[in-house]
Amino acid sequence: MINKKIYCLAAALAILGAAASCKKAIEIPGGSxxxxxxxxxxxxxxxxxxxxxxxxxxxxxxxxxxxxxxxxxxxxxxxxxxxxxxxxxxxxxxxxxxxxxxxxxxxxxxxxxxxxxxxxxxxxxxxxxxxxxxxxxxxxxxxxxxxxxxxxxxxxxxxxxxxxxxxxxxxLNLNDFTEFSRDKWTILSYDSQEPAEGQPNGGLALNAIDNNTASFWHSKWNGGETPMPHWLAVDLGETKTLHGITLIGRQSDNKGKPKDITVAVSTNGTDWEDVGQVTGKDTNDKQKYFVTTFREARYFRITVTSGYGDTRYTHLAELGAF
Known part of the structure; x- marks a missing residue:
């Protein structure tokens, strides 16, 4: 028993000595x-x-x-x-x-x-x-x-x-801006629409501003799809300062929802100025986006240059602005 105690004491002293030597080894030389x-x-x-x-x-x-x-x-x-x-x-x-x-x-x-x-x-x-x-x-x-x-x-x-x-x-805070009433809105022009969608889908350009999310605008597909880009222009019915747009996607899982979108404005419906690029989401939910440059305008236009699913066509349930 005595020898065992002496052995343990020696081991402890060895450990302490090693710790002391380690401390000395990492001391930084050369002063401060x-x-x-x-x-x-x-x-x-x-x-x-x-x-x-x-x-x-x-x-x-x-x-x-x-x-x-x-x-x-x-x-x-x-x-x-x-x-x-x-x-x-x-x-x-x-x-x-x-x-x-x-x-x-x-x-x-x-x-x-x-x-x-x-x-x-x-x-x-x-x-x-x-x-x-x-x-x-x-x-x-x-x-x-x-x-x-x-x-x-x-x-x-x-x-x-x-x-x-x-x-x-x-x-800016999107919540600080209220959407424009669409009571005076009309469709100014579009690149294509699809009457073959029939009811209740609609398929026409005017279905994008009819306050009905069950209907939608669809670019042409009957007899052959027309390729991107696809565009839709709206007459606000009065001059307003455009701050941004809202989108509601077609209420389905179909491919073709707008992804890359260019927004342009006009005071006369003929001469257009690009005011922003928007990247839409692949969702049925409502989306709200600022444009980059705020302008007074009577007309605005969205041009869809690509859609989700790499399709040649696109569609949109509702288009708004603020």
């Missing part, structure tokens, strides 16, 4: 451990920090902060200088194959600097202040590259996490 710490932007760890702001004449904020990563807290106050650099936006677009314009300078204010206080790991959060009404186009995406321009002497900067990229756009 602070030289292994680096300042970086946490937001730089994300490829794109995406923000969708409300298109209002008001200031909206994006938080920004710097952090010290490494082996310990800041041994002194660390001054961090921020900068927005067009060259960084150009480099991002070149690397990613994108064409994002830089956020207009008049639309935002950004603090020039911050401080990581002594004994801390991070700076207090500051804010990039953006007013979308000061130069942003609705739904357009802008790039804001925020980089650390410089830091206090004697402190290292993490070059890989030096620049954070923010993708900013201005949008």
């Amino acid at each position: 451990e602070s030289r292994y710490s680096m300042v970086y932007l946490p937001a730089a760890a994300t490829n794109l920090n995406t923000y969708i702001l409300r298109m209002t004449d008001s200031v909206q904020q994006i938080a920004l902060g710097a952090t010290l990563g490494g082996t310990g807290q800041a041994e002194k106050d660390i001054q961090v200088q921020y900068q927005v650099d067009q060259k960084m936006a150009d480099a991002y677009n070149a690397a990613k194959g994108t064409t994002y314009p830089i956020l207009p300078a008049g639309a935002y204010e950004m603090p020039a600097s911050t401080v990581i206080p002594k004994g801390q790991l991070s700076s207090p959060l500051v804010h990039i202040k953006i007013n979308p009404s000061k130069g942003l186009e609705l739904f357009k995406q802008y790039l804001l590259p925020v980089t650390i321009q410089s830091i206090s002497d004697g402190v290292q900067l993490n070059q890989n996490l030096r620049t954070a990229y923010y993708l900013v756009s201005a949008s």
Whole structure:
């Protein structure tokens, strides 16, 4: 029994000795451990920090902060200088194959600097202040590259996490817009329709605005399908500002529901201006989409360039606008 106790004690001392030797083995040589710490932007760890702001004449904020990563807290106050650099936006677009314009300078204010206080790991959060009404186009995406321009002497900067990229756009709330009454609507024109659908399906262009989801407009198929694109133009009966369209798909599982759609408007029914591209869903449910450019118009037109199921035909139960 005594020998066993001595054996256990020796083993325990051996383990403690090994632990001590391991600790000594990972000690960082060469003085202060602070030289292994680096300042970086946490937001730089994300490829794109995406923000969708409300298109209002008001200031909206994006938080920004710097952090010290490494082996310990800041041994002194660390001054961090921020900068927005067009060259960084150009480099991002070149690397990613994108064409994002830089956020207009008049639309935002950004603090020039911050401080990581002594004994801390991070700076207090500051804010990039953006007013979308000061130069942003609705739904357009802008790039804001925020980089650390410089830091206090004697402190290292993490070059890989030096620049954070923010993708900013201005949008609206679909629920803020009420659909137009269709009481005065008529069909202006269409590329084709299919009377052979018969009742209750309808198949005619006017079935897309008849307030009846059981009927639908269908492009021609009897005697041979006509190929894409297919289009349908509506007379609103009065001039309105078009903000977007609504779609209700044919109430079936049939292929051919509209997928890629171009929306155009006209004041005279002859000259047309494209105001947006819409990607419809393969659903029977109601869909609501903004157009990119709001215009006053008496007429609007949808052109279906592709449908679900890779069909030559398309169909639609109800078409609306707001």
